[in-house]
Every structure is written in C-alpha cells, then in structure tokens.
Amino acid sequence: MSNLSQTHCEPCSGNAEPLSPQACQQHLQSLPEWQIVEHDGIMKLTKPFSFRNFADALAFTQRVGELAEQAGHHPVIATQWGSATVTWWSHEIKGLHLNDFILAARTDEVAE
C-alpha cells in the first residue's frame, strides 16, 4: 500500500496549476505500470488491468466507480472481456493534479 493512496484529495478548482512534468515523474515512480499519455493535448494517467473474464473486469469497474464517487472525482473506465483500462485526469485544469495520482494508487488497491 503506497503512502500516496493514504493522502487526502484536495479540492481542485479551475485555478489550480497542473503538476509539473518533474512532479508527475516523481509520483509515477510509486505507481507501477501507470503511464502518462497525452490525449487531445491533455496529460492523463492510465493503466490497463487484466482479468480472467468479463465478469471480473466489470466487478472491478464497479469498485473503481464506488471509489470515484467517494472521492467526487471520476475517471474513464474502458471495460471489456479480460481487461479494464482506467484513465484519470482533472477536467477542471485540463491536466494532472495530485488527486489523480492519489486515486491511481487507490485504484491499484481495489484491483488487489
């Protein structure tokens, strides 16, 4: 369990600054297999999770959804047979906030 997952999410307003590339790389070191990708000019944090079948992938999607609802911050979850890919970013700042890294760490926990 990484310390990141235990960190409290901060309120994120549109005035917040996205994390610097250096800070992103630093947080990424404690998040195995997560990658930073750019979609439509927005940096996002993404990871594919593998499962034995569709039902297990869907159950994971449900758990990530509950986590997202608790945090008031929501990813995209692409669910299919044998995998679910979770992608976090902060819509308000069109980029990556510390909250995204915290929720990536918590996503790893609900995958276990």
Added chain:
Amino acid sequence: MSNLSQTHCEPCSGNAEPLSPQACQQHLQSLPEWQIVEHDGIMKLTKPFSFRNFADALAFTQRVGELAEQAGHHPVIATQWGSATVTWWSHEIKGLHLNDFILAARTDEVAE
C-alpha cells in the same frame, strides 16, 4: 422496441463472414444514433449514451454487462461522468456480425 432486439444471436465462429456494407447500412436504419466506425482496420458499431451523472452511467454499464454475459458476447464500455459509450464488434471475425446489431438494439432497451 425493434424487431432486431428480439432476434436470437447465432453462434459466431471464425468461419463466419462479416456482414456486407450494404447489410450493415440496412440494419443501422433501425438503430438510431449508432454509428459504424473503423478502429485498426476493424469495423465496429458504437454509440455514446448520456446520463445525468457518474452513478447513472455506471448503473447502465452494469446492465449492459449483464446483457453481454447473458449473450456470451461482450462490448467495450467506456464509462465516465455523464456518459457511457458502448462499442460492439465480433472479435472472431474481426468485423460486424448480425449479433452485434442485435445486441446494439438490446443495449438501447436497457438504456431506456
């Protein structure tokens, strides 16, 4: 409720032929807002569904997942705040089978 949704899915082996473009266009006429798109050379049937929030999108994802499990045929469902995009195709034939159109029609029913 379209007749398509009441049609039984056929077993789809790798020997089955993908539907012709003409047959696809014909079935598409009874599926409002569904589009045929090409991803990595594979034709797929996709539609975004809008919801008031994340919880409603996730509940729809769960219903589509149950439908997929019953049919033994599985889409990709991209779930996020306010929407879920469902994409059907037949992996075995790397294209669109009648089953995909049947399940698209049933997806519309569980969205209602």
